[in-house]
Amino acid sequence: MLRTHRQGRHPRRRRPDGHLRPHREEHRPGQLPPPRAAHRRTAHARWRRSRRQDRRRARARHGLRRSPRHRRLPQGPHRAAAPLLPHLQTDAGREGARSAHRRGVRSRRGRRGAPPQPAGLPRILRAARGPRRRARAAPGTRVRPPRPELLRAIGRWSLAGLVLNSIIGSGIFGLPSVVAGLLGRAGIFAYLIAAAGIGVIMGCFAEVASQFREAGGPYLYARTAFGRLVGIQMGWLAWLVRLTASAAAANLFVVYLAEFWPQAKEPLPRAAVLTFLVGILAAVNYRGVARGAQFSSAFAVAKLLPLAVFIAVGLFFVGQAGPAAPVATTAGAWLEAILVLIFAFGGFEAAMMPMAEAKDPRRDAPFALFVGLVVCAIVYTLIQLVVQGVLPSPAGTDRPLAAAARQFLGPSGAVLLTLGALISLYGYLSGQTLNAPRLTYAFADRGDFPAFFAAVHPRFRTPHVSIVAFAALVWALAMGGNFRWNVTLSAVARLFTYGLVCGALLVLRRKQPEAAAFRLPFGRGLAVLGIAFSLVLVSRMGRNELLILLATAAVALLNWSWVQRRVSDTSSRSPY
Known part of the structure; x- marks a missing residue:
């Protein structure tokens, strides 16, 4: 019955302009299947909420949109301002193990419990930026290698x-x-x-x-x-x-x-x-x-x-x-x-x-x-x-x-x-x-x-x-x-x-x-x-x-x- 209602075949579901009406209580609730169990509804809502938060953080990280968490951050002498380039900063919310597989994030291999690190810009933005080039010294200048230091080996x-x-x-x-x-x-x-x-x-x-x-x-x-x-x-x-x-x-x-x-x-x-x-x-x-x-x-x-x-x-x-x-x-x-x-x-x-x-x-x-x-x-x-x-x-x-x-x-x-x-x-x-x-x-x-x-x-x-x-x-x-x-x-x-x-x-x-x-x-x-x-x-x-x-x-x-x-x-x- 619910599937028939959602597909628009129910007589009261379709509006005169052809669009579907939302489900309401008067649509013969006795013929609808029982609702989901409470624990399943809670788990499903938590999963959907985490997906929304992941999308918001990804947009904020790549500079497409500031996250609500940053917009609500009070500015004052005791609170730090939001970073200018958020995609180069480490997000404190990514410390969970579940966030290590998200798009744009790579985990640190070999270190248990370490927070994942940002993978950089999306592929489309990297392509628009062009290939990376190694920094070169100005002509006529000599780049000195780092000076070696003594080794502490005397016990x-x-x-x-x-x-x-x-x-x-x-x-x-x-x-x-x-x-x-x-x-x-x-x-x-x-x-x-x-x-x-x-x-x-x-x-x-x-x-x-x-x-x-x-x-x-x-x-x-x-x-x-x-x-x-x-x-x-x-x-x-x-x-x-x-x-x-x-x-x-x-x-x-x-x-x-x-x-x-x-x-x-x-x-x-x-x-x-x-x-x-x-x-x-x-x-x-x-x-x-x-x-x-x-x-x-x-x-x-x-x-x-x-x-x-x-x-x-x-x-x-x-x-x-x-x-x-x-x-x-x-x-x-x-x-x-x-x-x-x-x-x-x-x-x-x-x-x-x-x-x-x-x-x-x-x-x-x-x-x-x-x-x-x-x-x-x-x-x-x-x-x-x-x-x-x-x-x-x-x-x-x-x-x-x-x-x-x-x-x-x-x-x-x-x-x-x-x-x-x-x-x-x-x-x-x-x-x-x-x-x-x-x-x-x-x-x-x-x-x-x-x-x-x-x-x-x-x-x-x-x-x-x-x-x-x-x-x-x-x-x-x-x-x-x-x-x-x-x-x-x-x-x-x-x-x-x-x-x-x-x-x-x-x-x-x-x-x-x-x-x-x-x-x-x-x-x-x-x-x-x-x-x-x-x-x-x-x-x-x-x-x-x-x-x-x-x-x-x-x-x-x-x-x-x-x-x-x-x-x-x-x-x-x-x-x-």
Whole structure:
């Protein structure tokens, strides 16, 4: 009946003009079929309403008609205006899963729950607009590709390995005889005092380093806290120390190697050995920071193994040397011994230079410094205990570890310790080859050095120019340099580095009080204590130290004047 009525065959359905009349109640409702169920009517109405909303949104999205939702949007200071090009905006109403199949909308594949994205203009509008063309630069202009950035690939334990490699070098193999000559049996307590003093300085380093994610280390800290001139001064001191210390380590490696191969001291074999040693490290670090960090971590473990064997076996022979002759100790002897041990614990600041390639530098730097301090304090103290307990007069030899190992391990013990010295030297050199180029990279990245030092390899993501320059300078200095002034330069640089970083903690707590990821307990008091500790050690400087400090300050001042002149020239050429 309803179908007959809708088709117009009902006698009252057709009007005189031929059009159909709407259905009314008087059209014999008893003959009509029953209406649809309530739930079916509701579902059908919801479907029709969604279809109407889809059509409205599609028209509004393509600019054909503004949707009612946009027309009813109140304009005011708390409500945003409708977008000028709605078809380029993401509609909040398209977040449902049902809208992903509508015309003009494509869904994001591979991301569950992600809202669908607009597919762009309709096909007819795209045809009228014409084919898309890639934007081209104006004639005579060069489009520079984006600059590659350093890759964060140094993990927490790799950073701890860098700290160990930067601290443990060749000094520990001759240090016990120096301390025993100054203090005798009381030398063990000097290690504990030096570890406590360096722990205060390391704590200041940990808080300051946890505020930065960039490369540079002490140069960056001093530059941020005290300005560009002080930062350049600190950077030059740190770079010269890294350069000369690495060259001295390479030269000393050849000296130790000559005990197994005497021809290594000859000019041609010596040049070949140095080229091979420095070239291997440069190539490894050139091809990726992850490889360089793994190489350094492997040598950090390898250099600890001979020392662990020496300690584990030597502790059973402590006391066989008998009572040692008493040594008259004075305040000056204690101060000198602590100064020597401070330098033995030093070098950890170099591991803070490649922070731009650490995975989580603000949290990993304090952890790595703590691990390095604990391991070195335990190893150094136990080595001094074994040497003093095995040798009757440890101050009478310049190689106390080899002499003590010969007492309880025989000739093979001396060979083991000599191999340990070779591994320790090469591990130190590998750590510096990774650390030091990041200092010149940070210099150039902030405009304080020629820009090519900040170049990053597009494939390996390493500062390849700085790595090659550092390796070439180390090789040249190792071939013909004199390293008598290296100890003096290291002393000056470390004392000023430690004092300035402790002062930087006080300044940065005032400048950026919430920036540190690690906050040192009683930090202000410990920073003042670290500054006082550094000043006491500075009081031991002589004429040579002051001359080297003045020469480095003159070089840094020339660098600073060059930077200022370049900045002024750039600002004068600017049209603004």
